[in-house]
Amino acid sequence: MRDFHEIQIVDGCLIAPVPAELEESVLEGFRRNVLEQVCSRSVKRVLMDVSSREILDSSGYTAITDCARMIGLLGAEVVFVGFQPGVVSALIDLDVDMDGLTCACTMEDGLSLFRAMDVPDDPEDDGDGEQDMDSEELFESTESGEDEDFK
Template sequence: MNIVEKCMVVSTGENPDANALECLSKEILTQVRTVGAKGVLLNVSGLSFVDSCSFLLLRNMAKAVSMLGARFVLVGFQPGVASTAVDLGLDLEGLNTVRTMEDGLEMIRGLSGAGLLVEEQPETKDEDVPALIEESSDARGAASGESGV
């Protein structure tokens, strides 16, 4: 993880499984709180496929980051992954996606995409962070019965 302009830049790596995404989510949530990040850019360009469980974990990660008062942007979906997500009928509403890191930084800074940015959230207390991490972890169990690609 790197920090650029109070924004965390993180990569999923190549085709992480649900356990790896769950661990990544926990690390991101902890670091957002620790470093006071204003946003998270998650580079998903290493994903060559998506299943419903992994996608749900990404959505829950976005929600949890938002609850900590930071903005969350997915960067670099491959065309096939985007197409598959739509074909599977996965709920894309509320997800901020861009093609490049530069576009992501602009979105987080609020320079583009009016209406696409997550609203400011009330301050989260330190004791709330474990509950947010637990909610994110629960996504794996909730999605385990869903089929994917």
């Protein structure tokens, strides 16, 4: 059985192995520990490792996805890694809502996904093809009347 002490940081990512036992008290302890780690370590990325789960019912699934949503509310991204084929099949059969989930097969794939999500070389480039201003430039342009959008 995996326990809460296996939570670690790798490449700036919190690795959170979901416990093999999905009893309510175990899940509550796991959730509390992961949320505390995200806050105390200012983590922005979490890999939730579900590879120890050979069976996952809809209530267990709801518990771990609720935990992921809580992590998101703390400002961190979550990628699930290691779903077993049988678990995936069962979740599809149960018709659970998987919208918004980001998943990867392995830890390395999950870390690669996070690397791909990294900020572009120019931190002011949001990818829209337009030159962006920082707040100081915006303030200066509105003071001088250069920006017609604000009139």
